[in-house]
Amino acid sequence: MADYQTLTQNLERLGYQVTHFATAQEAADYLDSQIDQTSAAFGGSMTLKEMDLYPRLSRHNRVVWHWEGASAEDAVGTEVYITSINGLAETGELINIDGTGNRASATLYGHKRVYFVVGSNKIAPDYDAALWRARNIASPKNAQRLGMKTPCAAKGDRCYNCQSPERICRALVVLWEKPKSVERMEVVLVDEPLGY
Numbered sequence: 001m002a003d004y005q006t007l008t009q010n011l012e013r014l015g016y017q018v019t020h021f022a023t024a025q026e027a028a029d030y031l032d033s034q035i036d037q038t039s040a041a042f043g044g045s046m047t048l049k050e051m052d053l054y055p056r057l058s059r060h061n062r063v064v065w066h067w068e069g070a071s072a073e074d075a076v077g078t079e080v081y082i083t084s085i086n087g088l089a090e091t092g093e094l095i096n097i098d099g100t101g102n103r104a105s106a107t108l109y110g111h112k113r114v115y116f117v118v119g120s121n122k123i124a125p126d127y128d129a130a131l132w133r134a135r136n137i138a139s140p141k142n143a144q145r146l147g148m149k150t151p152c153a154a155k156g157d158r159c160y161n162c163q164s165p166e167r168i169c170r171a172l173v174v175l176w177e178k179p180k181s182v183e184r185m186e187v188v189l190v191d192e193p194l195g196y
């Protein structure tokens with residue numbers, strides 16, 4: 001069980017807003033209330049898909065998601081960006097591994113508000129453990145989902161640090177603190193496992 005009190009204190013000290021919900025349903029209700037009459041882009045995220053957020057937010061916002069037919073470029077310039085994270089350290093580091101680069105870069109620059117929705121399975125005690133889970137749990141599962149010809153997708157057990165042409169791990173972004181250009185960056189914690 002994650003130490004949510006320590007995690008919240010560390011995140012707030014680093015400039016993030018933190019909200020915490022018992023269920024994904026409650027977190028979805030909250031985001032539905034906060035993101036209203038604006039433009040929002042989604043990162044590739046099984047968490048967001050499991051929460052069924054796209055149809056909900058689309059009813060009263062302009063929502064851009066490349067998993068729903070938009071191009072990744074369409075996400076540039078929306079007021080809001082929503083995604084999840086591959087590993088969140090209780091010490092406050094947010095870790096994402098990316099292949100295309102759109103998801104990780106969008107969390108750094110170009111949106112006024114960024115939300116990270118984080119299930120309980122994404123939290124690790126410290127930076128090394130969070131990086132380990134991002135590399136050895138999240139990435140192999142994503143490679144399997146995408147049907148990549150990589151050793152991790154074949155076995156699903158760990159990262160092999162492959163040099164495969166279909167390698168999905170091409171960039172590692174670690175947020176040490178909220179970037180200055182983003183006005184509001186919020187970590188939405190959920191006491192349920194979500195995504196990979």
Ligand code: SF4
Pocket residue numbers: 135139140143150151152153158159160161162163164166167168169
């Ligand atoms: S580096 Fe290669 S083996 Fe490791 S998780 Fe990424 S795609 Fe899989």
